[in-house]
Amino acid sequence: MTDDDLALTGxxxxxxxxxxxxxxxxxxxxxxxxxxxxxxxxLIRVGLGVxxxxxQSELDHAAxxxxxxxxxxxxxxxxxx
Amino acid sequence: MRPATPIERAPRxxxxxxxxxxxxxxxxxxxxVSRVDPAVYTSNxxxxxxxxxxxxxxxxxxxxxxxxxxxxxxxxxxFPMFTLFASADSLRAMLRDRADSLGKLLDRVAPCQEWTVxxxxxxxxxxxxxxxxxxxxxxxEARARAAAPGQRYLLxxxxxxxxxxxxxxxxxxxxxxxxxxxxxxxxxxxxxxLPAEPPxxxxxxxxxxDASFLVRRDRAASFGAAAGDLAAELEPRGFRVELSxxxxxxxxxxxxx
Numbered sequence: 001m002t003d004d005d006l007a008l009t010g011x012x013x014x015x016x017x018x019x020x021x022x023x024x025x026x027x028x029x030x031x032x033x034x035x036x037x038x039x040x041x042x043l044i045r046v047g048l049g050v051x052x053x054x055x056q057s058e059l060d061h062a063a064x065x066x067x068x069x070x071x072x073x074x075x076x077x078x079x080x081x
Numbered sequence: 082m083r084p085a086t087p088i089e090r091a092p093r094x095x096x097x098x099x100x101x102x103x104x105x106x107x108x109x110x111x112x113x114v115s116r117v118d119p120a121v122y123t124s125n126x127x128x129x130x131x132x133x134x135x136x137x138x139x140x141x142x143x144x145x146x147x148x149x150x151x152x153x154x155x156x157x158x159x160f161p162m163f164t165l166f167a168s169a170d171s172l173r174a175m176l177r178d179r180a181d182s183l184g185k186l187l188d189r190v191a192p193c194q195e196w197t198v199x200x201x202x203x204x205x206x207x208x209x210x211x212x213x214x215x216x217x218x219x220x221x222e223a224r225a226r227a228a229a230p231g232q233r234y235l236l237x238x239x240x241x242x243x244x245x246x247x248x249x250x251x252x253x254x255x256x257x258x259x260x261x262x263x264x265x266x267x268x269x270x271x272x273x274x275l276p277a278e279p280p281x282x283x284x285x286x287x288x289x290x291d292a293s294f295l296v297r298r299d300r301a302a303s304f305g306a307a308a309g310d311l312a313a314e315l316e317p318r319g320f321r322v323e324l325s326x327x328x329x330x331x332x333x334x335x336x337x338x
Contacts, residue, residue: 016138018197018325021273023141023148026331027159028186 082157082187084111090154092146100147103169105176110183112176113151122165145329152329156191158183159331186334190295193268194327196304197293198311200259200320201286202252207319208244214255214318215247255320256290259311266304267294271332286321293332301327 084104091100094115103112130136144162151157166172176183211218218240225236264270273291296304305324312322 015325016134016141019145020134020137020141022195022197022328022331023144023159023162025161026334027161027164028183028334029161 082111082113082151083155084108086111086113086151086155088113090150092150093143094147095140095143097143103172103176105180105183106173107177107180109180110176110187112172113147113157114172115147117165119167122163127163148329149327152194152327156187157329158186158190158334159329189268190330190333193295193297193330193333194301195293195330195332196267196296196301196308196324196326197328198259198263198290198308199288199292199323199325200256200290200315201323202248202289203286203319203321204248205319207251208248210317210319211244211247211251214251217243218247251318252289252320255315255318259290259315259322260292262311263292263294263304263307266300266307267296269295269333273332289320293328295330295333 084102086102088100088102091113094100094113096115096117098115098117101114101116103114105111141162148157148159166175207214212222213219221236221240221243225233225240228236260270260272271293273293275288275291294304308322308324312324315322
């Protein structure tokens, strides 16, 4: 499987920011034999910031389009109740 | 997680790898493990790839899929993504040293799921609603309506001057009340720091609350209903509620959570 096969598009991309905010620096932090430290997470956040800005722009445009037709949805159960 | 896990049913891990169980020496807990190529997962590679969300994203999805599966079949204590061990021995040593604390954490979070609630302020609507949500603005507007034209102008100017501060105060109060209301339905709750306020208008709304709640599975429906009630209550005040979940208990396995 290549990275291209794994590439995320559409709705998946819109929830990715939410997902990354959960998985990147949450959880039990341990030190010692871990070969990659959570300090590297800062680099991901830099990339994520750029990425989220792009997504936010998409969302804003979508919201503007939606607002012309109907009220925005107020509840988004992203992964269902 | 606990050792008695049907690991053969686990989703594929990062790099499409099979997920294995590594038992703690005492057998009390087990780690879900994906093996990755040490020649690929080096600090240098991470430094060059970490900012590439198209590379990180699919791996985050795989990481979350395994943890979500584990959370649903018996509970899991999440570690941050890219927690890597140089060898199986170093992993077993960690499990041996931390088996008791990990076991206690697992007992605490296993009956629960994590739900995340974000609150966004829609500036146009929230400002228009200040006549109802801010007693100070409402009072000034009422006095202006009753005043003679000259004084009315001054009172309207004064009302305009305080709108920005009142908008921020109402936002803070609304966020705190929403957090307190939903916290009562959870075992634990935590507020994440908000990103810096971006310049310009935010059509999708300005985030004023980013909170996660540890909720027992048998209260998930009640929690969802409460979030829905909150959304309906706050929409006329110019606020939008987003609910996401269930997540594994990412926010609730640290000593301070």
